[in-house]
Amino acid sequence: MPSSFVDRVVLHVSGGNGGHGVASVHREKFKPLGGPDGGNGGHGGSVIARVDPQATTLLDYHHHPHRKAENGAPGAGDERNGANGADLVLLVPEGTVIKTLEGRVLADLVGHGAQHVIAEGGRGGLGNKALASPRRKAPGFALLGEPGESLDIVMELKILADVALIGFPSAGKSSLVSAMSSARPKIADYPFTTLVPNLGVVTAGSERYTIADVPGLIPGAHLGRGLGLEFLRHVERCLVLVHVIDCATLEPGRDPMTDLDVIEHELAQYVPDESLGGSPLSDRTRIVVLNKADIPEADDLAELVKPDLEARGLEVHIVSAVARTGLRELGFALARAVAAARAAIPEPIRQRVVLRPRSIASPDFEIKVEKTADGPVYKVIGERPTRWVRQTDFNNEEAVGYLADRLNRLGVEDALFKAGAVPGDTVLIGAPGEGSDGANN
Secondary structure, three states, X not given: OOOOOOOEEEEEEEOOOOXXXXXXXXXXXXXXXXXXXXXXXXXXXXXXXXXXXXXXXXXHHHHXXXXXXXXXXXXXXXXXXXXXXOOEEEEEOOOEEEEEOOOOEEEEEOOOOOEEEEEOOOOOOOOHHHHOOOOOOOOXXXXXXXXXOEEEEXXXXXXXXXXXXXXXXXXXXXXXXXXXXXXXXXXXXXXXXXXXXXXXXXXXXXXXXXXXXXXXXXXXXXXXXXXXXXXXXXXXXXOEEEEEEEOOOOOOOOOHHHHHHHHHHHHHHOOOOXXXXXXXXXXXXXXXXXXXXXXXXXXXXXXXXXXXHHHXXXXXXXXXXXXXXXXXXXXXXXXXXXXXXXHHOOOOOOOOXXXXXXXXXXXXXXXXXXXXXXXXXXXXXXXXXXXXXXXXOOOOHHHHHHHHHHHHHHOHHXXXXXXXXXXXXXXXXXXXXXXXXXXXX
């Protein structure tokens, strides 16, 4: 694929780490111990994907796949809090889909300004000023900042066009886009001239619509042969499909009816992404364009097969992109089809935010016991205990004691004893892959 257009990339994104809190004691003349005054660390910045109308490709992310937001600054004495890290905004074209490596859709960015937080920044740690209490008046420790969220994602661009021109390579699709709009795609008489989608804007009367010339299809395209999958991904969002058929081809075994049947088969076999609400491609409005009628033999063939195609219920137009004949009628026909397809789209339902508070009775953690050759290992799984461990400076005994108090108040110690743990057993806090820390109970 040319270096100027990239429609699928794998990104490694990380939110900024939270800044550490600081342990400090206020000191001034005649007040040698004025109490704790350590400030909090700043929150780390988040990685955000946002639609930008000026963006047309994912090329920049192909060249620089590692992206990280700014870290939060640490706190300081005299109750000075650290600055929050700046968010990292990734500008993407409209129609970009963000997925996990496993294929789970995280966001479908449609509409100017649409955005999605991909990786959240870590929270800043509390300074000893914020940790002071009547019970612990002068803490000699502070909490560490939390690491930012880190994950690998896939970005896919699926173009947003009203009309898609489909057909075999060299059927004349690029020539049609050039003749009907101001777009100037590369045109040649060899297969796969079009390697990336070409977009044009067409005005027919009061109707204005976009038309896309996408890579040509060959048998087996839905299985990835040729450029098929790249092509079919871009057709998913189009309202009207136009079969562009080459009536002047000299290739053996090719004729308009056979070409149509082959392309229809590929459309029927392709499965759109259901998580995005995509309907089967076979459900889209169809129009057939018999191209290259400027050649006498091709014009005769087009007139011969037109009744057979219309008998299938298809609207048929005989055109020549080179001679620019039949294009005005085709332009208005596409405008009518696009208008009808747009009218059939249900009114968008405003997204409703459904709040599902966690039940008061639900536990903050769970204990899992794993049998090993060295004895049982007790795993404490839960968001709060894991977060507390990440915030703890294990080089500070007072900080470790504070962690023990928090876990005890949460009921972790009692739950471990009920699970059969005894002093000396190994306890791991946090799920695997979440930065688990081990401690001997």
